Amino acid sequence: MAHALEAFHLSKSFGTVRAVHDLSMHVDEGEVVGLIGANGAGKSVTVRMLAGLMRPTSGNYAIFSNIMPRDDAGVRRKVAYLSQSLDFPEPLFVRDVLAMCEAVYPDWDKQFMDKLVSDFSLPLGRKARELSVGMKLRLSLVCAFAQRAGVILLDEPAGSLDPVVRNEFLENLAETLERHSPAVLFATHLMHSLERLVDRVVLLREGSLAYEEDMVNVAESYRRVQVVFEDTVPRDFSLPSVISSETRGRTWTGVISDYSAESVARICSNANATFEAWPIFLEDLFIALHQRPKGDRP
Amino acid sequence: MKWPLLSLAYAEVSGLAQAAFAAAFAGSVLLQLLDKPEAVVLFAVASAVVFAATAAGFRRKRGELEFILSRNISRASFVSSRFFVGLLPMALAVAFVCLNLFLPVSDSFWGLFVESGFVDTPDLAPSEGLGWAMFALFGAGWAYSVAFLFVSRTTEASGMFLALLAASAAAVTVPLLFFAMLSVLGSFGLVQAETAYDPASPQWFVFYPASLLLDALALLVAIRLFREVDV
Numbered sequence: 001m002a003h004a005l006e007a008f009h010l011s012k013s014f015g016t017v018r019a020v021h022d023l024s025m026h027v028d029e030g031e032v033v034g035l036i037g038a039n040g041a042g043k044s045v046t047v048r049m050l051a052g053l054m055r056p057t058s059g060n061y062a063i064f065s066n067i068m069p070r071d072d073a074g075v076r077r078k079v080a081y082l083s084q085s086l087d088f089p090e091p092l093f094v095r096d097v098l099a100m101c102e103a104v105y106p107d108w109d110k111q112f113m114d115k116l117v118s119d120f121s122l123p124l125g126r127k128a129r130e131l132s133v134g135m136k137l138r139l140s141l142v143c144a145f146a147q148r149a150g151v152i153l154l155d156e157p158a159g160s161l162d163p164v165v166r167n168e169f170l171e172n173l174a175e176t177l178e179r180h181s182p183a184v185l186f187a188t189h190l191m192h193s194l195e196r197l198v199d200r201v202v203l204l205r206e207g208s209l210a211y212e213e214d215m216v217n218v219a220e221s222y223r224r225v226q227v228v229f230e231d232t233v234p235r236d237f238s239l240p241s242v243i244s245s246e247t248r249g250r251t252w253t254g255v256i257s258d259y260s261a262e263s264v265a266r267i268c269s270n271a272n273a274t275f276e277a278w279p280i281f282l283e284d285l286f287i288a289l290h291q292r293p294k295g296d297r298p
Numbered sequence: 299m300k301w302p303l304l305s306l307a308y309a310e311v312s313g314l315a316q317a318a319f320a321a322a323f324a325g326s327v328l329l330q331l332l333d334k335p336e337a338v339v340l341f342a343v344a345s346a347v348v349f350a351a352t353a354a355g356f357r358r359k360r361g362e363l364e365f366i367l368s369r370n371i372s373r374a375s376f377v378s379s380r381f382f383v384g385l386l387p388m389a390l391a392v393a394f395v396c397l398n399l400f401l402p403v404s405d406s407f408w409g410l411f412v413e414s415g416f417v418d419t420p421d422l423a424p425s426e427g428l429g430w431a432m433f434a435l436f437g438a439g440w441a442y443s444v445a446f447l448f449v450s451r452t453t454e455a456s457g458m459f460l461a462l463l464a465a466s467a468a469a470v471t472v473p474l475l476f477f478a479m480l481s482v483l484g485s486f487g488l489v490q491a492e493t494a495y496d497p498a499s500p501q502w503f504v505f506y507p508a509s510l511l512l513d514a515l516a517l518l519v520a521i522r523l524f525r526e527v528d529v
Contacts, residue, residue, distance in 0.1 A: 051368050053529040081368035087361025091309040100306060104370045147370075 001028040002065075004151050004183030005050065009059035012045050012207075019045040021207040022059070027151070030181040034194040036286055037204035043187035044083075046204065047155040050185065051081040063151055077105055080144030080182075082137065083155040088128035094139060095124040098146075105147040113146035120172060134165040138172060145176050154186040158193055166193065173197065191283040201282065203289055211289055215282075223259040223277040224284055227252040227268055237271060239264055244288040255280060255288035306366070307353075307383040314352055318387035321345050322394035326403045335399055335422060335430040342392040342438035343469060347462055349391075350445030353384025354520075357453045363529045377521045381446055385439070392438045396431035400424070429498025436506040441469035443516035450520050472512065476505050 005027040012020040020042040027033045037043050048054040050061055052068070061068055066075045088097055098117070102108045117124065120138040123131075128139060137157055144152050158166040170193055177184065177197070186194060194201065201218070203211040225239060233247045238254075240263060245254030252273075256264075259277065268275045280288075308315075325341045356363060356376075366376060397403050399422060422430070445465035452461045477494060480501055484491025493499035 048529070053364060053367055055526060055528060077370035079368075081364075083364060085361055086364045086368070087359075088365055089306055089309070089359075089362045091312065092306070096309075101369065 001030070003027065003062070004029045004031075004064060005185065006062045006065075007046070007050065007059070008061060010046065010049060010056050010061060011058045012042075012049060012054060013057045019207050020049070020056075020204075023204070023207070023209055024059075025202055025209060025212070027183040027185050029150070029183055031200065032177065032184040032186060032198045034198035034201040034282075035185055035187040035204065036189060036191065036194070036201055036282075037210075038290065039189060041204040042207035043189075043204055044155050045207075047081070047083075047153050047185065047187045051079065051153050051155075052076060053081070077107070077147065078150040079153065080147055080149035080151070081153045081155070082140045082144060082157045084133065084137070084157055084159055085155075086136075086140060088136070088139075090127075090129055092128050093124070094122055094126055094128050094131070097128045097139060098124075098142065101143045101147060107148040109146050109148055113142055116142040116145060116176070132165075134161055134169055137161075137169050141169075141172060141176065145180055148180075150182050152182050152184045154184065154188075156188050156190075157186075159188065159190065166190075170197070191281065191286055195282050201285075203286070205290070213285075218282070218285060219279060221259055222255065222257050222280045222285060224253070224255050224280045225259070225264060225275055225277045227254075227271075227273045227275045229271065229273045234271065239267060243285075244291040255284055304379045304383060307379040314349060314384060314387045317349070317352070318391040321391040323407065325391070325395035326398055327407055335427070338395055338399060338430055338434045339437055341395055342434035343441045343466070345388055345391055346438040346441035346469070347445045347466055349384045349388035350442045350465070351449050351458060351462055353380050354446040354449035355452070355458065356380055357450065357527070358455065360529065367529055373525050374521045377450065377524050378517065380450075381443075381517050381520070384446065385442055388438065388442055389435065392435055393431075396434055399427035399431055426496075426498045429496065429502060432506050433497035433502065436509045437469075437473060439513050440472060440509045440516075441466070443513040444469045447516045447520045447523075450524060472509070473505075476502075 003026040007023055007025050010020055010023040011018070023042075023046060025033075035043050035046065045054060049056050063075050063079060068075060092100070098113060102110065102113070116122075120135075120142065122135065122139055122142065128136070131139065140157075158169050161169060174197055184197075186198060188194060195215075198215055200212060200214050202209060205211075227233075227237070227239075229237075229250045229252070232250060233252045237252055238245070239256055240260075241256045241258040243255045243257060245252060247253075261277065264275055264277065321341075325338075325345075367373065394403075445462060448461035448465040448468070449458060452458050480489055480494035481491065483489045484494050489501050490499065493501070496502070
């Protein structure tokens with residue numbers, strides 16, 4: 001599948017602080033990629049660079065194979081950006097925001113906009129800036145989808161929403177993604193927001209790409225395994241493809257990639273131990289990866 | 299430049315239109331109390347700095363900048379729209395006040411209510427009045443451009459004051475340099491030295507269109523610098 005978005009050796013520094021370093025990644029057409037990482041890992045800076053809001057210190061990026069100069073409005077119309085820090089100009093009503101977007105996007109889909117406005121119950125006659133955070137995000141979502149964006153960049157869009165509103169927003173996003181299939185890069189540290197949406201995750205650590213994996217593979221091959229011994233855990237005990245592990249008393253717990261029930265059963269049987277295995281959540285994987293020494297990939 | 303962007307810029311700084319009306323009115327009334335054509339120039343430069351500060355203070359609204367610049371809008375269009383939306387009402391206000399050089403505008407205002415009798419219209423020859431009017435308009439344009447350039451770099455309210463001071467100084471510098479140049483040329487007999495300080499003199503009519511180039515240069519620099527800005 002063709003790449004909708006590609007980053008080539010992107011770096012961004014603020015004085016001596018290196019926010020993003022030599023990041024190369026891509027998002028295919030119709031693919032939803034989660035960009036995860038701890039606070040300060042460089043997620044927002046990456047998304048802002050790709051949205052044209054920040055200038056890379058070095059490296060560049062391509063949108064639908066067009067290497068992006070900063071002000072290339074022709075290609076920029078294919079990109080939508082949503083962030084919680086985004087706000088609307090003070091004097092504009094909701095209908096003005098939509099009218100302004102309609103005027104600047106040649107492929108604006110008015111019919112789809114009307115449908116989304118109705119689905120999201122957006123009050124056209126209210127000042128956009130006075131909307132709640134959740135409604136502001138919905139308005140941004142309408143703009144993004146009605147402009148027929150081929151690439152949608154989301155920078156922690158639901159970070160400070162309460163769980164109910166966050167869930168509603170993610171439902172809206174998921175439903176709309178079902179109808180359209182843009183390439184989406186979703187930066188967040190709220191893993192459960194991503195779980196049901198993304199096809200692949202990319203982990204940033206200290207500004208660099210530390211790990212990437214397909215969600216199908218995560219579901220099929222990754223497990224949290226708990227091994228219980230009759231006595232203490234042998235000092236040299238481990239399982240194949242361990243990402244991280246910890247030992248407490250008689251119990252060894254680890255997250256492993258490339259899980260094989262037969263292989264684990266055989267090892268545990270030889271060690272005179274019992275085991276249980278569970279599918280992992282993205283959050284487990286994230287924590288496990290962060291517990292690994294840097295540069296040590298599974 | 300896209301029209302929605304201009305209308306947005308106008309909506310955001312719509313107070314400028316009211317400010318222009320108020321400035322034109324107040325300027326017309328107050329300046330005639332002074333009965334000096336130089337006062338028109340001072341008024342024009344002061345207006346330019348205030349209007350530029352309002353139009354160029356966009357970097358303090360980061361959330362809005364994010365919204366606008368993540369649209370299908372170039373930074374050049376964005377800066378230009380803000381520039382012209384401030385420039386136009388400022389120029390109208392200054393032009394209106396310049397009418398005082400030729401007509402008893404203030405008397406007409408006052409006359410709506412009372413025959414005050416204490417205001418006067420400068421007794422200027424039309425060419426002299428035209429010179430001062432041109433000086434006020436083009437000087438204001440230059441002051442506006444410089445102030446816009448400086449203020450568009452600031453992100454803090456505290457930086458605004460410093461930017462305005464620097465802009466005022468820079469705006470005054472160019473006409474002063476022009477004075478100095480005319481004096482030097484006059485001492486060599488290349489121009490009429492005695493008319494160096496007369497804004498109606500032919501040499502000054504060279505400066506006026508030249509100042510438009512400086513305005514354009516200031517706008518281009520503002521655009522160029524804004525392209526480097528991280529939002």
